[in-house]
Amino acid sequence: ENPRDVKVLHELGRLHHELGENERAVEIYNQITDINPLDAEALRLGKDASARASMTTGGWTQAVTYRDLIKDKEIAVSLEQQSRMRLTGESLDQQIAETYAFHQAEPTNIDLARRLGALNEQKDDIEAAIGWYQYAADLTKGADPGLIRKVSDLKMKGFEREIAAHEEFLATHDPGHDLYVNKSEELKVAKKKRAEILVEDARKRVGRNPTDLQLRFELGEHLVNAGHFRQALPELQRARQNPNARLKAMNLLGRCYSELGMLDLAMKQLEEASQEILPMDAMKKEIVYNLGLVYERMGAMEKSLNCMKQIYEADYGYKDVASRVESSYNQNISQA
Structure with missing residues (x-):
């Protein structure tokens, strides 16, 4: 058979695992990663x-009972003291x-898990x-919110690391690199998974406090980031009733309507939001910029340009407003 057939090697690795032949399983999985280093x-x-x-x-899996591992109280005390220490390297392993061996003797012990x-x-094996x-x-059947939060936080940490690694690769390699396209796709997938975790957490918080409009806004915001624009609409519409989140909710509603092709509704939402802010602060700049994009998609080029000019007068370096505004003058000069 083909020694580079990854599917077959995976089956072989699982077989060795089931037989308890761990060292052989390691060899097989190393062989797979030699063929495909991206096989997560x-x-x-x-x-x-x-x-x-x-x-x-190390002989740790041979213990049958808790007494096989803890021979006397002195050893137990020693282990308890070690548990309070910041361990590294071999001592951590x-x-x-040792703890895994205790767990095998008491697999339902929550503290050991x-x-x-x-x-x-602590070992950084996320x-x-x-x-x-x-x-x-x-x-605990979900009764310990601290454990649930820990799982969520670590998943988020893992995705943040993965995203950072992909972004660093893309920033330091030419688009023609063999892995560039794959890394780009993996980056999109990681960001999507991160957004989905945030959505799931936000849904749970809303479920516990359904009348909290700030939580409704946060759920809507995460839904937008995950690309669930239609699902975000009712959450953001309710969040508008919260004075602290109103303008941000309206801005995101405008984006949702725009993404769903409802440009007239997007325009109405963003125009209303823009009128409620007097100074050209960060929030107004974002709203006016998004409104300009909506006008552009509607073919209202003069209104779109006026939006960009409002921002240009306050913040020359905001996104691409400078090139948009200045190119319009260059076009006028060339046509003269």
Whole structure:
């Protein structure tokens, strides 16, 4: 068979995992990542297999009961003291292995699962930490909001890192690079996943406090960022009743209507919002700029240009208003 058939290698890796042959599984997943360095599943499973292999060779998986690991109170005290220390390197790996062994003896112990989450977080292994915190949260049947928040925060941290790595790659490589297109797509996917997590969290907060208009605005804002413009409409419409979020909600409503092709509604919303702000502050600049874009799509070029000129007079460096305004004068000169 083809030794570079990734699908077959994945099946082989899973087989070794089921048989408990962790070192062989590591070899298979390393082989996959040699073929495709971007195979996230192989990277994750290889890391998991490596951790299990190290635990096995250290004898930690051979414990049958809690007493097999804790021979006397002195050892228990020692472990408790270590749990309060900031561990690094081998000592951290040893603590993970020891705690995992305790967990195998007491798989429904929430504190042990939480401890494994904390240790892996300390090790900066975000995926493993998420897995253990989620396991602990499942044991509580969702009754511990702190664990649920921890899972969400770490997922967000993981996506932020992934986004930063993709952006750095794209900023330092030419578009002709072999991986450029793939990295661009992965960046879009990561941003989408980040937005979906924020939407999910916002929905839960609204569910707990359905009359809180600030939470309604935040949900609407996250829905817009996730590209769910139609779903965002009712949330933002309600959020307009909150004086603190009114103008921001109206601006986002204008964007939603525009994205949905309802340009007349977008124009009405943004015009009203613009009239409610006197100084050309950051909020008004954004609203007037978006209104200018709507006018442009409607073919009202003079109104669009007037919007850009209002911003130009207050902030020359705002987005692309300078080039828009100045190019209109250049066109007038060339036509004269």
